[in-house]
Amino acid sequence: xxxxxxxxxxRELESAAxxxxxxxxxHRLGVEFVLQGHPESVAALHGVHADVVHAARELLxxxxxxxxxxxxxxxxxxxxxxPGSTLPPPV
Numbered sequence: 001x002x003x004x005x006x007x008x009x010x011r012e013l014e015s016a017a018x019x020x021x022x023x024x025x026x027h028r029l030g031v032e033f034v035l036q037g038h039p040e041s042v043a044a045l046h047g048v049h050a051d052v053v054h055a056a057r058e059l060l061x062x063x064x065x066x067x068x069x070x071x072x073x074x075x076x077x078x079x080x081x082x083p084g085s086t087l088p089p090p091v
Contacts, residue, residue, distance in 0.1 A: 007052065017055035020048055024056075035060060035067050 007013040023046055024034045034042050039053040046053075060066070
């Protein structure tokens with residue numbers, strides 16, 4: 001099914017993506033790792049090409065599952081100007 005550099009056509013790519021998702025559902029890291037993990041890490045874990053990971057993410061996106069946005073982190077304490085301050089931030 002896959003050559004040295006991954007699937008050769010769209011049909012093989014989609015088939016490989018579906019197999020990846022089936023394997024991921026039975027893995028302890030689950031489908032969330034397919035969605036949120038670095039594509040090369042996911043590919044290495046499951047023994048597929050990174051293109052298969054991207055195709056699996058596209059399949060999941062069509063089902064309404066996407067990567068949740070990264071929440072904004074509050075500014076570190078002790079740096080910058082305090083809220084409401086008119087002083088410039090420390091250098």
